[in-house]
Amino acid sequence: MSRQPRRELRLNSFQMAAPSHNWAGLWKHPRDNQAQYHQLRYWADMARTAERGLLDGIFIADVFGIYDVYAGNADAALAAGAQSPQLDPTMLISAMALVTEHIGFGVTSSLSNDHPFSFARRFSTLDHLTHGRLGWNIVTGYLESGARGLGRDSLRDHDERYDVAEDFMAAIYQLWEGSWEAGAAVRDKDSGVFSHPERVHAVAHDGPYYRVHGRALAEPSPQRTPLLYQAGSSARGQQFAGRHAEACFINGPTPAAAAKSVKALRDSARDAGRDPYDLLALLGATVIVAPTNAEAQDLRDEYRRYLDSAGQLALVSGWTGMDLSRLGLDDVLPFAKTNAIQSTVEHLTRNTPQPPKVRDLLDFSPVGARAPVFIGSPADVADQMAHWVAESDIDGFNLVRTVMPESLDAIVDLLIPELQNRGMFKTRYAEGSLREKLFPAGGQLLPASHPGAAYRR
Template structure:
């Protein structure tokens, strides 16, 4: 029997009424409209941990989807990622009611500053006992830029140049400011921290400047597990250098295999082991006790998709206003400042993507696989994607909540476990130690962030 890497699964969520499928909050069994209640998040975390999921991956977008028809009305009316809440604030509560579940939080660096950002994520890494990950994004919505007093977002590739500068600054703060033995908590001597072991960080970059000591003592991981989701050429280079986990979309197995291979090649070119980067593919899974029941659920859910809201999402992802197209019009390629990999996949597929395809539970609409069936059928299909694409796992897109996650935990996970394809217990330790056994809690020496650590003290000659 061929040895298989451990399958990884994240619950893919967002602090909004609808995530990737606009309008499903209207379903009579759905509770996504309660996204602003803390109990919604703590219940979600308990369910995910009951199913031994690796993490809760929380998406975010900074701005309103207003490309469609030139305004944000359709997104607001449909609850299509609007309104949305800050994804950070519920994490400490979810960590309090779980022991092992990891948390991958999407945070836009463009409108933040490394000095305050580093403290926020060090604090969360402490409060989660080292179960924190950061999904590094640069933002692409002009509405967010205008909200921050700018005319437009930075150009696509410039966003990554700024991100490189931001990463250098936070690595210096997380890895280089405080020595491991700086905090002594010496009650008798009245010394909490040895000042000589807390170093001033000076970063004079083209986009960000820092001149300070990091405000927080080292957390269990120091640097959180680093996620990244950009699959443009520039995004892949960035991922190859920095990411420990990459979130991909791919509507077909060949497309997903190509995306995985590009990430692994980029890691190799950056001097890293290609398998030091975990790859997660987005997937919409509708699983029920029987195939017929699953197909019935799919048809039932489909009736609640809000057409205008869904097209508002796709217009925002692509930067292409779809409001003037009919259902049978095909999408045409256009170079935009939005998510270039999405534009490519929707407009340069072997079969033209029609507007109506975006309103169905199809790979085109999902930008990723849609798997519908019994536990056996769904497990077969997911594992076939692993075999044929070299992907490590899946970010499971929510449909109707909480039943979509309940079904994964109660039906799919036991089937995967029965095949030896999914864990039956969590490993001990931080999120990094759970995802990368035997690696340790902190960035490996092969990661560029480790290069910002102070030199080890030399012994006596």
């Protein structure tokens, strides 16, 4: 029998190693420091603050490519700092791990741009250096510009990208779970044996997209396989998530839209032979919280003045694969079948109370955010969160940054105490790895019901 869903919220700070993440232009705000995204101090300070608030993780988005769908070029994205320029998020983790003890790190990395053999070593390294606090957000990529940068003519078709992902996962599970036996690395100074060679096995994977013949280069890390996030909500993405994901990042402009996605994910996990609540559903959300509702509304109005319209439309054009420069601000956003993020197109055109106009994408609204926007006092925001949890069966939120660092400070200093007073959020960290913290009844390794565990010797 499936266990009942927990209602202690899971909360991540949703970040990106770029000047702007989901809200283009806010780096211009006089109190904002996002332009310092390329400095280690920026990330170390953020990690300290997030851990002070007992957040479960810092979830770092990434995109491989540049947003050049809008007007057929990258000018708007570059001028606005809209997810460009960008850094490799894996390089940030060690610095944040060094100044914290408990908080987890969800790192987005596209498997379409890598090979399982090199990828396995890189993420094993990070899981070692964080003492088991690493998660991998599995994505397949959606920007044609990234494919061209790698010398390809174009992206593979949407569903084929998940075929590639299945092959990648089959190879990497063998490297993480099956190459090194437990106890292979003994560090025996008396005998002079560091590892028992007979317990380290070569992988022989010949898949339709990847070939791997060799032993994993890194010894097993605390979790072996890092906690597995996934961020695709198309029908094919949900099928993939049901097999592999332990936590899913979703969007949805209404509770009903989010509930539909969550149900599909849990059904997919059940179909894969897993407990549907072995998969956490984390909803993106923008939070603007202040001591009073009036102050929060004033902050919203203040932040709004710094949004970059062209940069915002460049982001949405990239997410949807539709060139929004061809539409007027009062034109209704049309549905189109594209090779980009299918769930975003669905949410914006079919899962809203009424079809949005292009200008609706340029404001702090559920349409503009593609997800809820919670604005108000700590009590107001907590009420809104509780409503979405009850209506959508979600497990928590990825909290999108606005003006930094004050948006994260407000969440930690104002919202978290309110949630704790209501019994909705933890008052201390559990011990153990990221997987053990998020799933207290389990262990630090993949559970036996997960397909990756079948590769373990």
